[in-house]
Amino acid sequence: MKQIVIISGKGGTGKTTVVLGLVPLFDNSVIVDCDVDAPDVHIVLEPDIKNENLFPGGKNAIIDNQICTDCGLCEKKCHFNAISNIDGKLEVNKFLCEGCGLCYHLCPAGAIKMEKSIAGKWYESESKFGPFYHANLIPGEENSGKLITMLRHQARLRAEEEKRDFILIDGPPGTGCPVISSITGADYALIVTEPTVSGVSDLKRAHSLATHFKIKSACIVNKSTLNPKKTQEIQKFCEINNIALLSEIPYDIRYLEAIEKRMTPYEYGDEDIKETFKTIKEGILRGINDQ
Ligand code: SF4
Numbered sequence: 001m002k003q004i005v006i007i008s009g010k011g012g013t014g015k016t017t018v019v020l021g022l023v024p025l026f027d028n029s030v031i032v033d034c035d036v037d038a039p040d041v042h043i044v045l046e047p048d049i050k051n052e053n054l055f056p057g058g059k060n061a062i063i064d065n066q067i068c069t070d071c072g073l074c075e076k077k078c079h080f081n082a083i084s085n086i087d088g089k090l091e092v093n094k095f096l097c098e099g100c101g102l103c104y105h106l107c108p109a110g111a112i113k114m115e116k117s118i119a120g121k122w123y124e125s126e127s128k129f130g131p132f133y134h135a136n137l138i139p140g141e142e143n144s145g146k147l148i149t150m151l152r153h154q155a156r157l158r159a160e161e162e163k164r165d166f167i168l169i170d171g172p173p174g175t176g177c178p179v180i181s182s183i184t185g186a187d188y189a190l191i192v193t194e195p196t197v198s199g200v201s202d203l204k205r206a207h208s209l210a211t212h213f214k215i216k217s218a219c220i221v222n223k224s225t226l227n228p229k230k231t232q233e234i235q236k237f238c239e240i241n242n243i244a245l246l247s248e249i250p251y252d253i254r255y256l257e258a259i260e261k262r263m264t265p266y267e268y269g270d271e272d273i274k275e276t277f278k279t280i281k282e283g284i285l286r287g288i289n290d291q
């Protein structure tokens, strides 16, 4: 079983469109949406959720105002300024509370307890293209890396159990911690870039990350016709750095129409679009099998 992750140096490159274009072609796969802060693959796949699970966050302090004597000690001692007096009541701002437990130990009245928070939910679903794992992190919650690792672990268990050939992963945008959680241990990284001012540098960063983790990678230029000069720069960069350029996808309104109709570009598109994704798939398989 091989794990293929689709990443981009930054958001808005059309990475998810590429994932959705490939999903129908990798027919014995498990699909994972690792963009847990802004998941969107489910909008098109319209999956049937089989299991909904809570993802625990850290601990937060809670003050019982019936017991609190308003001594102000917790407010004074909290290093994170998470406690304030609002209209005569001591309250904890859960976005600032780091869960250190200091106030809990200091409170002379025993008015503070530490409670586990819920950081989000993750789902095990069925889509018409195979099992689908996705999640939702509550805005402002941290630990997206942990949630991604857990999602990938669940997907892997499922893939092993059902002897699936591939795990297809839609990675989060950027090159930060969540992306690292998405690509660690993958067999192949497909980098989607676009011909903009930052296109080459975004590709550079994503490629360095894949190289650092010893993951084979290749590139796709999306909306390549929007700026032919920048597309040429990307071609040159790929050539110099020996990066396989699997496809240049021209700007085409049909991709947008497909998403609006809740269809994958492969299902919605004409023969030319189908050919584009077949070529990308062949390139990925060549890259994976290339020693
Ligand atoms: S330390 Fe305890 S009693 Fe004092 S203000 Fe805080 S919660 Fe209230």
Ligand code: SF4
Binding pocket: 060, 061, 077, 078, 079, 080, 081, 082, 083, 092, 096, 097, 098, 099, 100, 101, 102, 103, 104
């Ligand atoms: S648990 Fe720590 S961070 Fe949270 S309110 Fe108490 S002292 Fe502040």
